[in-house]
Amino acid sequence: MKAEIITGAEIAIRSLQKENVKFVFGYPGGAVLNIYDAIFQQSSFKHVLVRHEQAAVHAADAYSRATGDVGVALVTSGPGATNAVTGIATAHMDSIPMVIISGQVPTHAIGQDAFQECDTVGITRPCVKHNFLVKDIKDIASTIKKAFYLAATGRPGPVLVDIPKDITAETAEFIYPENISLRSYNPVKHGHSGQINKALELLINAERPMVYSGGGVVLGNASEALTEFVKLLGLPITNTLMGLGGFPASHESFLGMLGMHGTYQANMAMQECDVLLAVGARFDDRVIGNPEHFLAKPKKIIHIDIDPASISKRVKIDIPIVGDVRLVLEDLISTFKTQKNKNSKTSDSEWLKAINQWKEKDCMSYEDDGTKIKPQKVIQKLHEITNGEAFITSDVGQHQMWAAQYYPFNKPRRWINSGGLGTMGVGLPYAMGCQLAFPDSQVACVTGEASIQMCIQELSTCKQFNLPVKIINLNNRYMGMVRQWQEFFYGNRYAESYMDALPDFVKLAESYGHVGMKIEKSSDIESALKEAFSPKLKERLVFLDFITDQTENVFPMVPSGKGLSEMILADGAEDL
Amino acid sequence: MRHIISLLMENESGALSRVSGLFSARGYNIESLSVAPTEDPSLSRMTIVTSGSDEIIEQIIKQLNKLIDVVKVLDLNDGRHIERELMLVKVKTSKQYRDEVQQLSNSFGGRIIDASENILIIEFTGASTELDNYLKSLNNSLVVEIIRTGASGIGRGDRVLKI
Ligand SMILES: Cc1ncc(C[n+]2csc(CCOP(=O)(O)OP(=O)(O)O)c2C)c(N)n1
Numbered sequence: 001m002k003a004e005i006i007t008g009a010e011i012a013i014r015s016l017q018k019e020n021v022k023f024v025f026g027y028p029g030g031a032v033l034n035i036y037d038a039i040f041q042q043s044s045f046k047h048v049l050v051r052h053e054q055a056a057v058h059a060a061d062a063y064s065r066a067t068g069d070v071g072v073a074l075v076t077s078g079p080g081a082t083n084a085v086t087g088i089a090t091a092h093m094d095s096i097p098m099v100i101i102s103g104q105v106p107t108h109a110i111g112q113d114a115f116q117e118c119d120t121v122g123i124t125r126p127c128v129k130h131n132f133l134v135k136d137i138k139d140i141a142s143t144i145k146k147a148f149y150l151a152a153t154g155r156p157g158p159v160l161v162d163i164p165k166d167i168t169a170e171t172a173e174f175i176y177p178e179n180i181s182l183r184s185y186n187p188v189k190h191g192h193s194g195q196i197n198k199a200l201e202l203l204i205n206a207e208r209p210m211v212y213s214g215g216g217v218v219l220g221n222a223s224e225a226l227t228e229f230v231k232l233l234g235l236p237i238t239n240t241l242m243g244l245g246g247f248p249a250s251h252e253s254f255l256g257m258l259g260m261h262g263t264y265q266a267n268m269a270m271q272e273c274d275v276l277l278a279v280g281a282r283f284d285d286r287v288i289g290n291p292e293h294f295l296a297k298p299k300k301i302i303h304i305d306i307d308p309a310s311i312s313k314r315v316k317i318d319i320p321i322v323g324d325v326r327l328v329l330e331d332l333i334s335t336f337k338t339q340k341n342k343n344s345k346t347s348d349s350e351w352l353k354a355i356n357q358w359k360e361k362d363c364m365s366y367e368d369d370g371t372k373i374k375p376q377k378v379i380q381k382l383h384e385i386t387n388g389e390a391f392i393t394s395d396v397g398q399h400q401m402w403a404a405q406y407y408p409f410n411k412p413r414r415w416i417n418s419g420g421l422g423t424m425g426v427g428l429p430y431a432m433g434c435q436l437a438f439p440d441s442q443v444a445c446v447t448g449e450a451s452i453q454m455c456i457q458e459l460s461t462c463k464q465f466n467l468p469v470k471i472i473n474l475n476n477r478y479m480g481m482v483r484q485w486q487e488f489f490y491g492n493r494y495a496e497s498y499m500d501a502l503p504d505f506v507k508l509a510e511s512y513g514h515v516g517m518k519i520e521k522s523s524d525i526e527s528a529l530k531e532a533f534s535p536k537l538k539e540r541l542v543f544l545d546f547i548t549d550q551t552e553n554v555f556p557m558v559p560s561g562k563g564l565s566e567m568i569l570a571d572g573a574e575d576l
Numbered sequence: 577m578r579h580i581i582s583l584l585m586e587n588e589s590g591a592l593s594r595v596s597g598l599f600s601a602r603g604y605n606i607e608s609l610s611v612a613p614t615e616d617p618s619l620s621r622m623t624i625v626t627s628g629s630d631e632i633i634e635q636i637i638k639q640l641n642k643l644i645d646v647v648k649v650l651d652l653n654d655g656r657h658i659e660r661e662l663m664l665v666k667v668k669t670s671k672q673y674r675d676e677v678q679q680l681s682n683s684f685g686g687r688i689i690d691a692s693e694n695i696l697i698i699e700f701t702g703a704s705t706e707l708d709n710y711l712k713s714l715n716n717s718l719v720v721e722i723i724r725t726g727a728s729g730i731g732r733g734d735r736v737l738k739i
Pocket of ligand 1: 448
C-alpha cells in the first residue's frame with residue numbers, strides 16, 4: 001500500500017488521531033494557521049477554544065488527571081508559547097502526562113528575531129519531561145509518537161513539540177510508527193523481588209508501621225492494589241495532598257491527609273512510626289516538614305517509586321523499590337499471600353491505641369455559631385449534597401486546604417489540584433477539563449476571590465461549550481493563605497493581601513451568560529448548594545459567591561521549616 | 577569530594593544545554609565540562625568534573641540518567657581510571673629566564689610548541705592536579721595566558737563506557 005502524501009499540518013492532525021485524542025485545547029495564531037486549517041477539515045477530535053493559552057494547558061492537564069489519558073494542548077509561537085509556560089510547569093511538578101504542540105516561526109527565520117519568535121524549546125526545557133524542535137517534515141509523525149510515549153510512560157510528564165510553520169505547509173508521506181523504542185530511555189516496570197521480600201518482612205515485624213502514599217498511586221492507577229495491600233496487613237495509612245483518593249477516605253485505617261495542613265493523627269503517626277512504607281510520594285518539604293526533625297525518631301523507610309531520582313533525595317531510604325507502583329504492590333500482595341507468617345503485629349496493638357488517642361484530639365473541629373459562613377462548613381455541605389462523588393477542582397490557598405480536609409475522597413482522580421507548583425488560576429480551567437471528560441458528572445471548582453480572577457476569562461469558554469461547572473467561591477476578601485502567614489509570622493502586618501475593588505461576581509457571572517448567587521448567611525449554605533445542583537440548573541454554570549468569615553485560619557498547621565509533630569492546632573493558636 | 581563523571585548522550589542539538597541546565601537548576605557544581613563526538617556519530621561523550629557529598633553525587637548520577645538524551649552514565653571514581661587534561665600556557669620570557677622556564681616545563685613533561693622572541697607557548701597533558709602543580713611552580717608574573725580544556729577520563733582495564 002502506498003502511503004498518502006499530505007501536508008505537515010495534516011500529518012500532525014493524523015498523528016493525534018492515531019493517538020486516539022478526543023480533545024485538543026488550544027488557541028490559534030500565525031504559526032499554527034496551517035494546523036488550524038487542518039483541524040477545520042477533520043472531525044475525529046474536538047477543539048476547545050480557550051480564552052488564554054495558560055487555560056488551554058491547565059484544561060488539558062485536568063483532562064489527563066481525571067481520565068488518565070494524555071492531555072493535548074495547541075498554542076502558537078512566541079506569546080502563545082510563553083503564556084503556556086505556567087501550565088506546563090504546573091503539569092511538570094505534578095508529573096502529568098501531556099503533549100503540548102507549539103507553532104514556531106519558519107525554519108529559515110529561526111534565530112533572526114522574527115515576528116513572534118521565541119526559543120520555546122529553550123524556555124520550556126527546565127519544566128518539561130522532554131521537548132523537541134521538529135526541523136524536517138519527515139520527523140513530524142515520529143516525533144509526535146515519541147512525545148506521547150515519553151509523556152505516558154515511566155514517571156509521566158509534559159512533552160512539548162515545537163513545529164515551525166514552513167514544514168506544516170510542505171507535503172510528505174504519512175507513516176505513523178507502530179512502535180517506538182529509545183535506547184536512552186527504558187523505564188523499569190517490576191520491582192526487585194529481593195527488595196520486595198525484605199520490605200514485607202520489615203512491615204510484618206514492625207511494631208509501629210505506617211503507610212504514606214502520594215500522587216504516584218493515583219497516576220499509576222494503583223489505588224486498588226494499595227487498598228488491598230493495606231487492608232491485608234491492617235496498616236494505618238495517610239495520603240498526601242496529591243494522593244487523596246488513592247485510598248478510600250471512609251476506611252477506618254485512613255488517618256486523613258498529612259503535611260503542613262495534615263491531621264494531628266497522620267502527622268504524629270508519621271513522626272512516631274518505626275517502619276514507614278512510602279508509595280509514589282516524594283518526601284517534599286510541605287509533606288514531611290524539616291527532614292532532620294522527621295528522622296530524629298529512628299525509623300526504617302521503604303520507598304516504592306517509578307523514579308530512581310526520587311529515592312533518597314531528601315530522606316535516606318533503607319529499602320528502595322524502583323518500579324511501577326501498581327506492579328510492585330501486586331507483587332507485594334502475592335508474596336504476602338504465600339507467606340507462612342501472616343500475623344502482622346498491628347492489630348489490637350499499643351500502636352493503634354496511640355493512634356486512636358491522637359484522633360481524639362479532633363483536630364479538625366471548628367467553631368461555628370451559625371451566623372458567619374464558615375468555609376469548612378461549605379465544603380462539608382458540598383460533600384453531602386454531591387454524595388462525595390463529584391470531581392472537585394481547586395485553586396491555591398486556604399480554600400484548597402479546606403477542600404482537601406473536609407471533602408473526603410473515596411476514589412482516585414476526583415480531586416484535581418496543583419500540589420507541586422501551587423498555581424493560582426488552575427481551578428476553573430481544571431473544572432473545564434473534568435467536565436468535558438465527564439459531561440454527566442458533577443464538577444465543582446472550589447476557589448477564592450483572588451485565585452478565580454487569575455483565569456476568570458474562562459467563564460466565556462464555559463459558556464461556549466456549555467460546561468455546567470459549579471464554582472464555589474469562598475470569598476473572604478483576603479488572599480487568605482497569605483493573610484494567615486502574615487497573622488502568624490509577620491505580626492499582623494497584612495501587606496497587600498486585602499482584595500480590594502472586587503467585582504460583583506453575581507453580575508459578572510450573569511454577564512457571561514451564567515447563573516450567579518451571593519450567599520451571606522450560614523443558614524443559606526445548604527439551600528444555595530441544593531439549588532445549584534438541582535435538576536433545574538443541571539445544564540448551567542452556577543457561580544456561588546459565599547461571603548465567608550474573613551479571618552478564619554487553616555488548622556492544624558506545621559510552620560515552614562518545623563517538624564511534623566510541631567503543629568499549631570486551632571485551640572493553641574491564641575498562644576502564638 | 578571531587579568526582580569525574582563520563583556520559584554518552586544522543587548527539588542532538590540542545591543535549592548539552594539539558595545537562596548544563598540540570599546542573600544550574602539544581603545548584604550542583606561544575607568544575608569543568610568537556611564534550612565531543614565519538615566514533616559513533618550519533619553519540620557524544622561528555623566528561624563532567626564536579627564535587628559534592630556522596631548523597632549529592634548519587635543524585636547527580638540519577639538526574640543525569642533521567643535526562644531522555646542521556647544514554648549511559650559512568651562515575652569514573654567508582655573504579656580505577658585515568659584522567660587527562662590539556663593545557664596551553666603562554667609565557668613571556670626575556671633571554672635571562674628562557675632556559676629556566678624551558679627546564680621547568682620539561683621536568684613537568686611540557687612541550688614548547690611555539691616560540692617567538694619573547695614568548696613561549698607550552699603544551700601539557702596530565703591529570704588536572706599535575707597541571708596545577710606546574711602552574712604553582714611557575715613564576716606567576718611571567719604568565720600571559722592559560723587555557724585548559726577540563727579533564728577527560730577513561731576507565732582502566734575492561735571498564736568501558738559503550739553501548
Ligand atoms: C500564581 C500565584 N501567585 C501567587 C501565589 C501565592 N499565593 C498562595 S495562596 C495565595 C492567596 C490566595 O487567595 P484566594 O484565592 O483568595 O484564596 P484563600 O487563601 O483566601 O482561600 C497567594 C497569593 C500563588 N500560589 N500562585
